[in-house]
Amino acid sequence: MVATIRDVAKLANVSVATVSRYVNGTRKVRGKTAERVKFAIEELGFRPNAVGRSLSTSTTKSIGMVIPSISNPVFSDAVSGVSAAIRKEGYSLTLTTSQYSPEGEVDAISTLLENRVDGVILTVTDPETSKALELLEKSAVPFVMIYNQPSSGRATMTVDNVAAGKEVAGELIKLGHKRLGMVSGKFASSDRALARMNGFVKGVRDARLTAPVICEVDFEAQDISDVLEPMFKDMNAAPSALFCSNDILAISVIGALRRLKIAVPKEVSVIGFDGIAVGRHMYPTLATVVQPSKEMGKAAARNLFERLAGGQDPQSVILPHEFTIGESAGPAAKHDPTDLQTQSKPTSKRSPT
Amino acid sequence: MVATIRDVAKLANVSVATVSRYVNGTRKVRGKTAERVKFAIEELGFRPNAVGRSLSTSTTKSIGMVIPSISNPVFSDAVSGVSAAIRKEGYSLTLTTSQYSPEGEVDAISTLLENRVDGVILTVTDPETSKALELLEKSAVPFVMIYNQPSSGRATMTVDNVAAGKEVAGELIKLGHKRLGMVSGKFASSDRALARMNGFVKGVRDARLTAPVICEVDFEAQDISDVLEPMFKDMNAAPSALFCSNDILAISVIGALRRLKIAVPKEVSVIGFDGIAVGRHMYPTLATVVQPSKEMGKAAARNLFERLAGGQDPQSVILPHEFTIGESAGPAAKHDPTDLQTQSKPTSKRSPT
């Protein structure tokens, strides 16, 4: 069917070894010979079979990646970074998703291990209990986590989520907010959301404010409005600022607040986390903590290559994050009766008077 | 190092054939024997090497995918669909990006072909001139395009972009718009944008309106504001509605208009194309043509599997699209002197009284 190295060798009247050496440039082949080989390759449309090569060299030149979902742009950004970094090294990318489930992670890793990827870049729901990570460790395939919190001496590329969460609290407090809240994806499936929450709560507590309302949502399943509505029944008690555990969630929250006729940021400020591109383009622009997703992907890939090349112990890296103010966050509104001056129409849902 | 089928065979005191048959369930192995094999596999942590298997069976159980960029959610959605569909069949996904360049496409396809993927799902800039498609055809690896326009009898999964474009024109005209415009990504790198434009122009022409302003932008590179500003110098001449060739672009356009202090949709309506999730969550919700990206990915994968299984000629499928109105599109504003009543602050940029 398709030409093999032996076909080329026969046509060029050389040995397979010579063809191999010509193709890979591993040894010099004489001009005359090289020409014959080159001709044969073109004549036959020969394309080296990576499978044969992999079996022989026991290296696949491929990197496996496991992300919870590809629908959240924050992960696409990381994929993009990984993709760019490994292409440069001639590697290819096998992408799998876990749908935020530990079983999904195990399945994904199993597949990748069977495919003998040279390294793995992944994000798990919980590094502490992850069976997938255990599989990886047993297999001795080098791996790096991204987004996950450092733990157990495993390598991870992430930002300081606790510090960032605290920073968000600080910024909101600086804007005069006194009643804060957080809307987060399930902590069980996101150690970083948990870390952000912890930092946020600490920041609020340090400022001697009442502890923030924490609202855990199953983002993929629930309608955010249903969660937000009771929370904002009484605007005098409701938080004047919400920290969301990621940008997608924040965008949804802003949309839901609008539907509840609550103005952002006039009545409620919203801050996200991730720094996905669309947040900068939309209106209101999203106040958020920007994490360098693409760079994280690249860094993870580089880390992997270093280990594949030399040895080097796995090493975690904390990358810099940056709080970016946007139109979705502003000064705290005063929720006394003069509240009615706010531009949005008062509705029966609001506090009386 | 890592256990092979021979290690298992030795430990279980059977032949490699028996192990292979046990692992793949291709033949019955007697209870007693099966137990020994099972034990040996667990004892050694044996995991079949897909590379060896692939070489032997000359099938990799992997599908290659080439998309222009992973940063546009419309493509992530397709990846998501493909990923889900192929996982079900036990296939894995090798993902590559072309950065909207024909050379990138060729590189990607070359890599995929060397890796002997069993099939390819891809989106190219221009099917008519694509060297990548030629490579694929020469290689005899089954492939399906997604998003691309049907051409040359090659299989593609897409929506009717021309009809959709025309439909958008119709909807805007129905809303009373008379001066229409389109902002599009480079036609040279998107046959579907071109098709949408053609339909749009046709729709406008059929309504006997003046031809729409067409504005081609290098979206990744340029700042949209620079493009929009001259267009909206004179509001009496400027279009009252803009059709954007994709949602991401539309979101940026809305943002840019806001920065130019032009209200959406009060002064200018904006309609996108794709139906990415964020458009439904943001404010204003994005009026757009929803195409079933995830379904397209799934359909492409299924098409590939059918061909891998039975034979079947490649077959293009036109999937249904759906125009969805959103808050970003509304009735045409009257741009006579009473224009000043519009909520947004008049600026020197606007037409004089």
Next chain:
DNA sequence: ACAAAAAATGTAAACGGTTACATTTGTGAA
């Protein structure tokens, strides 16, 4: 208990490369 048929298992040759080692060819100095 025995032969024949059926079921289970084993043997060894692919699959398409790479590479250690062996061999041939080419080069330069005497």
Next chain:
DNA sequence: TTCACAAATGTAACCGTTTACATTTTTTGT
């Protein structure tokens, strides 16, 4: 020209599976 040595090339084993075919074991019918 001849020899020693270097450079180029060739030979064949190996990487980890699958599977056609051969062989052994079990089952079945009598």
